[in-house]
Amino acid sequence: MKIAVLAGDGIGPEVTAEAVKVLDAVLGRTHRLEVVEAFIGQAGIDADGDPLPVRTSEVARNADAILFGAAGMPGDEAIPYAMRPGASLLRLRKELGLFANFRPALLFEELIGASTLRPEVVRGLDLLILRELTGDVYFGEPRGFATEAGERVAFNTMRYSEGEVERIAHVAFRAARSRRRKVCSVDKANVLEVGQLWREVMTRVGRDYPDVELTHLFVDAAAMQLMRAPLAFDVIVTGNIFGDILSDAAAMLTGSIGMLPSASLGQGARGLYEPVHGTAPDIAGKDIANPLAAILSVAMMLRQSFGLQAEARRVEDAVRAVLARGLRTADIHQAGRERVGTRQMGDAVVDALRG
Ligand SMILES: NC(=O)c1ccc[n+]([C@@H]2O[C@H](COP(=O)([O-])OP(=O)(O)OC[C@H]3O[C@@H](n4cnc5c(N)ncnc54)[C@H](O)[C@@H]3O)[C@@H](O)[C@H]2O)c1
Numbered sequence: 001m002k003i004a005v006l007a008g009d010g011i012g013p014e015v016t017a018e019a020v021k022v023l024d025a026v027l028g029r030t031h032r033l034e035v036v037e038a039f040i041g042q043a044g045i046d047a048d049g050d051p052l053p054v055r056t057s058e059v060a061r062n063a064d065a066i067l068f069g070a071a072g073m074p075g076d077e078a079i080p081y082a083m084r085p086g087a088s089l090l091r092l093r094k095e096l097g098l099f100a101n102f103r104p105a106l107l108f109e110e111l112i113g114a115s116t117l118r119p120e121v122v123r124g125l126d127l128l129i130l131r132e133l134t135g136d137v138y139f140g141e142p143r144g145f146a147t148e149a150g151e152r153v154a155f156n157t158m159r160y161s162e163g164e165v166e167r168i169a170h171v172a173f174r175a176a177r178s179r180r181r182k183v184c185s186v187d188k189a190n191v192l193e194v195g196q197l198w199r200e201v202m203t204r205v206g207r208d209y210p211d212v213e214l215t216h217l218f219v220d221a222a223a224m225q226l227m228r229a230p231l232a233f234d235v236i237v238t239g240n241i242f243g244d245i246l247s248d249a250a251a252m253l254t255g256s257i258g259m260l261p262s263a264s265l266g267q268g269a270r271g272l273y274e275p276v277h278g279t280a281p282d283i284a285g286k287d288i289a290n291p292l293a294a295i296l297s298v299a300m301m302l303r304q305s306f307g308l309q310a311e312a313r314r315v316e317d318a319v320r321a322v323l324a325r326g327l328r329t330a331d332i333h334q335a336g337r338e339r340v341g342t343r344q345m346g347d348a349v350v351d352a353l354r355g
């Protein structure tokens with residue numbers, strides 16, 4: 001199994017180091033694991049003058065799966081788009097055709113007190129945000145700056161083709177079939193043509209899945225419902241920008257953004273697995289970041305790229321065991337629990353795996 005590890009910037013290297021330890025512990029004796037590291041983000045600029053060096057693209061393309069940390073640093077916004085560390089990830093997703101981004105939000109019973117919502121509103125939370133990842137205003141052309149009537153203007157283009165909406169719709173309905181058979185499609189069809197097309201296509205594809213209940217929400221109402229009654233959701237399917245925003249919001253239902261893993265998949269088995277969070281410059285280099293989102297991303301990798309269900313479950317059970325023992329990084333800390341650092345948390349998961 002060839003895994004590309006693109007640790008990136010900020011806390012990226014700290015959390016991926018723990019995830020690799022866990023991968024090694026769960027597979028070490030049974031599989032031949034080859035880990036190839038490559039630079040991305042600011043680390044790519046420092047090493048090769050490019051946030052996504054050619055070697056990094058090659059390493060990613062030649063791997064069976066990719067583990068990504070995080071990329072981007074404060075002040076990136078001022079850098080031209082193509083050279084922006086954070087944009088390296090967008091280029092990689094596009095190059096590899098990873099159009100389906102799975103962002104499950106699952107609340108561990110042990111963290112019920114860490115959620116921003118009352119226990120009765122979140123107990124048993126298990127929803128999936130399926131975010132379309134290679135279209136929308138992120139990639140639409142034209143984009144850029146211009147001068148109009150003596151002042152600067154900036155513009156981006158929100159764009160989806162029928163084909164792009166169709167393929168993510170099928171992924172959503174199929175995912176719902178292995179869950180609670182409910183899809184909520186989120187758009188802004190009351191204002192945007194893109195939303196109108198999105199809704200029409202979702203409705204049409206939905207007819208092929210009569211066993212799955214399809215509902216629609218406008219994104220503003222969806223944000224509200226996510227906070228009011230999150231248990232009502234099963235699969236939320238939405239476009240790139242709305243999915244980006246809703247998934248960070250959903251993170252807080254689970255206690256911390258440090259708990260949210262993700263998988264980005266395309267047509268084949270090769271996927272990119274990454275925590276939903278960013279480089280967290282405010283806590284980088286202090287050994288206090290929560291590595292569980294990265295570790296849970298490894299569980300998604302085992303399940304989705306390699307079909308290793310039992311191993312994936314062992315990783316998730318080890319995370320649950322460590323939380324049950326009362327170990328907490330700062331972001332999920334609760335009174336009476338033992339506060340641990342990034343490395344200690346990773347070590348504890350490895351210990352739990354080894355039983
Ligand atoms: N996938 C990615 O590479 C990715 C994702 C989001 C943001 N970014 C980039 O990261 C940089 C910082 O962005 P931001 O501050 O808006 O978002 P962020 O996710 O990096 O941080 C937001 C807040 O959450 C906290 N946090 C994040 N991850 C945590 C963890 N594992 N444990 C504990 N606390 C954690 C941070 O300390 C911070 O207070 C920007 O350059 C942004 O573009 C990258």
Ligand SMILES: CC(C)[C@H](C(=O)O)[C@@H](O)C(=O)O
Binds near residue numbers: 086090276278
């Ligand atoms: C870093 C940024 C480009 C990225 C995105 O907007 O997709 C991030 O916020 C995410 O959620 O993966």
Ligand SMILES: [Mg+2]
Binds near residue numbers: 244245248276
């Ligand atoms: Mg985001």
